Amino acid sequence: MIDARGYSCPTPVVMVQKAVKAGNPDTLEVLVDNQCSVENVTRFARSGGYQVAVAAEGRDFRLKLQK
Amino acid sequence: MKKVNWLVVLTGALIGLAALVLTAQGNPANMGFCIACFLRDIAGAVGMHSAAKVQYVRPEIIGLVLGAFVMSVATKEFRAKAGSSPATRFVLGAFVMIGALAFLGCPLRMVIRLGGGDANALVGLAGFIIGIVIGVQFLKRGFSLKRAYEVGSAEGGVLPAVVTGLLILVLAVPALFKASTEGPGSMHAPMLLALVIAAVVGALAQKARMCMVGGIRDAVLFKDFKLLYGFVAIFLVVLAGNLITGSFRFGFTLQPIAHSSHLWNLLGMVLVGWGSVLLGGCPLRQLILAGEGNGDSAVTVFGMVVGAALAHNFGLAGNPDTLNEAKELVVGGISTAGKIAVILGFAVLAFISAVNLPKEEKAAVGAKAA
Numbered sequence: 001m002i003d004a005r006g007y008s009c010p011t012p013v014v015m016v017q018k019a020v021k022a023g024n025p026d027t028l029e030v031l032v033d034n035q036c037s038v039e040n041v042t043r044f045a046r047s048g049g050y051q052v053a054v055a056a057e058g059r060d061f062r063l064k065l066q067k
Numbered sequence: 068m069k070k071v072n073w074l075v076v077l078t079g080a081l082i083g084l085a086a087l088v089l090t091a092q093g094n095p096a097n098m099g100f101c102i103a104c105f106l107r108d109i110a111g112a113v114g115m116h117s118a119a120k121v122q123y124v125r126p127e128i129i130g131l132v133l134g135a136f137v138m139s140v141a142t143k144e145f146r147a148k149a150g151s152s153p154a155t156r157f158v159l160g161a162f163v164m165i166g167a168l169a170f171l172g173c174p175l176r177m178v179i180r181l182g183g184g185d186a187n188a189l190v191g192l193a194g195f196i197i198g199i200v201i202g203v204q205f206l207k208r209g210f211s212l213k214r215a216y217e218v219g220s221a222e223g224g225v226l227p228a229v230v231t232g233l234l235i236l237v238l239a240v241p242a243l244f245k246a247s248t249e250g251p252g253s254m255h256a257p258m259l260l261a262l263v264i265a266a267v268v269g270a271l272a273q274k275a276r277m278c279m280v281g282g283i284r285d286a287v288l289f290k291d292f293k294l295l296y297g298f299v300a301i302f303l304v305v306l307a308g309n310l311i312t313g314s315f316r317f318g319f320t321l322q323p324i325a326h327s328s329h330l331w332n333l334l335g336m337v338l339v340g341w342g343s344v345l346l347g348g349c350p351l352r353q354l355i356l357a358g359e360g361n362g363d364s365a366v367t368v369f370g371m372v373v374g375a376a377l378a379h380n381f382g383l384a385g386n387p388d389t390l391n392e393a394k395e396l397v398v399g400g401i402s403t404a405g406k407i408a409v410i411l412g413f414a415v416l417a418f419i420s421a422v423n424l425p426k427e428e429k430a431a432v433g434a435k436a437a
Contacts, residue, residue, distance in 0.1 A: 006151070007151075008151070008361070010284065010347070013289060014207070017289065034144070047289075
């Protein structure tokens with residue numbers, strides 16, 4: 001699980017990019033705290049062949065990435 | 068072909084159109100918008116520097132921040148956050164400003180200058196891209212100014228409150244502020260018009276996440292071209308507008324409020340590109356983020372204002388090309404002090420880039436240096 005709360009873009013996407021490059025996981029959970037990061041991580045994940053499900057958690061967002 | 072984000076294209080087109088309208092209504096040529104120049108003018112208006120030609124409370128800055136603020140509140144995106152290396156951001160903001168004033172424009176004005184045919188902006192663009200690529204190398208190695216934290220809503224509202232206060236004061240007691248009677252500071256669109264146009268632009272830029280540095284950065288880093296479409300849309304609309312109105316003039320010399328000292332146009336924008344990548348966004352984006360509650364971006368904006376004051380108090384800013392009495396071209400540029408400040412900026416950025424890498428990367432950089 002990547003906790004990218006408190007980070008603004010592009011850092012959350014860089015964190016996801018690193019995790020994908022390192023292990024090419026089939027599933028990955030990412031926690032972010034702003035809508036802009038939700039959009040950016042989603043776009044990046046989709047371009048890498050992941051399906052993305054977004055769920056709001058309080059004021060944060062949990063993104064579930066799945067190949 | 069990736070999906071085009073039409074909101075970004077529309078916002079870019081609207082920014083381009085707004086720039087054309089503001090220029091037609093009185094703003095200096097190729098300066099419908101310039102975040103660096105406008106913050107510099109505000110610094111002058113409140114007496115932080117005494118360059119008589121660049122003093123005016125630019126309502127565009129006020130409008131951009133308030134537009135972003137209202138949009139973010141309306142869409143429930145306003146979120147008060149701060150604590151991501153604010154002092155470092157202040158310093159970065161100051162040096163981004165020094166770089167921008169060496170070139171005579173922020174990245175947004177660079178695009179607007181390109182659309183007016185100012186070839187110096189091509190040199191600036193080359194520098195901007197070089198700066199972004201340098202910054203991206205550090206991002207790839209894990210550079211981060213660390214996370215921000217949730218803070219009280221009042222903290223997130225500081226910049227919107229400050230610009231609102233500024234607006235009230237300038238309306239109620241205009242004599243409080245300095246206002247240029249000649250030069251770029253004296254040229255401006257009517258206040259209310261500029262305020263309203265900028266507020267609309269600020270609101271849309273918030274929604275579209277418009278950022279001049281983000282477009283090139285994301286293209287290099289992730290092959291994500293979303294924001295780049297906005298950049299291109301601004302350019303195309305400004306270009307079309309200038310062609311239609313006959314204001315397009317291609318060339319290097321004697322462009323409006325620009326100099327053709329190529330090396331310093333290039334290096335100034337390298338500093339802006341690199342610094343903006345470290346900050347996570349261009350000067351426009353910093354205003355918008357500050358409007359949506361980001362206290363770190365508000366500190367960055369204050370850093371930019373101080374950087375502008377320093378740039379004019381120490382004579383670091385660029386001087387435009389001029390003609391002398393014999394009608395011979397006098398190429399403008401920056402003073403020796405300005406050149407030293409830009410070089411110093413690179414040293415400061417290199418230091419900030421290195422010390423904010425993760426531990427293992429820092430060790431690797433240290434080993435290489437040794």
